Amino acid sequence: MLEELREARRSSGWSQRTLASRLGVDAQTIKRMEKGVGSLATLVAAMSALDFRLTGLGSGKTLPEQLTARRRERSLSLEKTATKTGLSRKTIATLERGGGSIASALRLLAVLAPHARRRAPERSYWGQGDREDRDSRFTPSDFMDCIYAAFGAIDLDPCANLLSPVVARRRILLSEGGDGLLEEWSGDVAFVNPPFSALLKWLRRAYEQWRAGNVKTVVCLVPVRTDSAWFQETLVSDAEIYLLKGRIRFLNAEGKGQHTPFSLMILAMGASTDSKACLARMIPGRWMRLADTVECS
Numbered sequence: 001m002l003e004e005l006r007e008a009r010r011s012s013g014w015s016q017r018t019l020a021s022r023l024g025v026d027a028q029t030i031k032r033m034e035k036g037v038g039s040l041a042t043l044v045a046a047m048s049a050l051d052f053r054l055t056g057l058g059s060g061k062t063l064p065e066q067l068t069a070r071r072r073e074r075s076l077s078l079e080k081t082a083t084k085t086g087l088s089r090k091t092i093a094t095l096e097r098g099g100g101s102i103a104s105a106l107r108l109l110a111v112l113a114p115h116a117r118r119r120a121p122e123r124s125y126w127g128q129g130d131r132e133d134r135d136s137r138f139t140p141s142d143f144m145d146c147i148y149a150a151f152g153a154i155d156l157d158p159c160a161n162l163l164s165p166v167v168a169r170r171r172i173l174l175s176e177g178g179d180g181l182l183e184e185w186s187g188d189v190a191f192v193n194p195p196f197s198a199l200l201k202w203l204r205r206a207y208e209q210w211r212a213g214n215v216k217t218v219v220c221l222v223p224v225r226t227d228s229a230w231f232q233e234t235l236v237s238d239a240e241i242y243l244l245k246g247r248i249r250f251l252n253a254e255g256k257g258q259h260t261p262f263s264l265m266i267l268a269m270g271a272s273t274d275s276k277a278c279l280a281r282m283i284p285g286r287w288m289r290l291a292d293t294v295e296c297s
């Protein structure tokens with residue numbers, strides 16, 4: 001974790017001195033912190049300044065809050081945690097209040113969340129490869145199992161790929177001369193994980209096909225990009241939005257998983273209340289309540 005923190009500082013272009021001046025401490029303190037020596041408070045301040053967050057912990061804004069949430073999630077008492085970590089109950093309680101040393105915090109972290117890693121910084125693009133490569137990321141089957149359970153079997157994948165695990169009765173495949181932007185959609189349920197480089201085009205298509213009654217329910221899995229006028233003025237009145245908590249590990253053409261470096265949402269059109277409730281039981285996230293109008297005085 002300290003190695004990742006150092007890397008985060010370097011990739012921000014900050015020297016130890018720069019970080020020190022942001023935190024109001026001397027460069028020696030940062031040097032020691034990066035070696036795991038010093039107070040947890042310095043580490044927490046550095047994490048915040050570098051927007052450095054870890055995955056695999058409980059909810060909370062700071063590392064102490066997240067460690068506390070994680071311990072509770074795992075139903076571990078202070079007593080049990082003390083036995084597992086070799087730290088005293090008093091030390092654990094101090095750490096959870098944000099006090100104590102970095103060394104003790106790391107010991108606690110290693111027991112509570114041994115696989116904690118740096119959360120990839122938020123970006124709006126995949127960041128690697130050419131456009132075709134970036135657009136060919138496939139929805140993993142464990143995620144799809146929740147989609148089938150919530151919405152039923154998929155009748156149409158209008159932007160399918162032979163390498164994708166998505167199971168659909170009808171697949172429109174670019175590689176076989178198909179074009180989901182031109183061909184008419186059909187069926188009860190369409191699942192759309194579109195090429196993100198042409199997101200708006202695909203959302204418009206999904207909306208038109210659903211409005212035309214060609215498909216009863218459309219479920220789109222897309223990045224949270226909500227800034228276009230069309231989205232705000234048209235789509236939002238009919239689509240329902242499920243904001244995903246956490247990110248999805250999409251598969252690339254080699255079957256290797258990669259988490260999106262951006263947030264995702266499900267846009268559903270024509271979904272039943274039961275389907276929405278079922279989805280919420282299986283996939284962490286939140287259906288957004290869309291207010292029709294907000295009056296400003």
Ligand SMILES: C[S@@+](CC[C@H](N)C(=O)[O-])C[C@H]1O[C@@H](n2cnc3c(N)ncnc32)[C@H](O)[C@@H]1O
Nearest residue numbers: 135137138139159161164174179180193194195
């Ligand atoms: C992000 S991938 C998703 C594949 C699959 N739907 C899934 O969820 O795993 C998007 C796919 O859309 C395909 N595609 C791009 N333009 C298309 C078009 N006009 N018609 C049909 N498929 C298209 C790309 O080849 C790419 O494989």
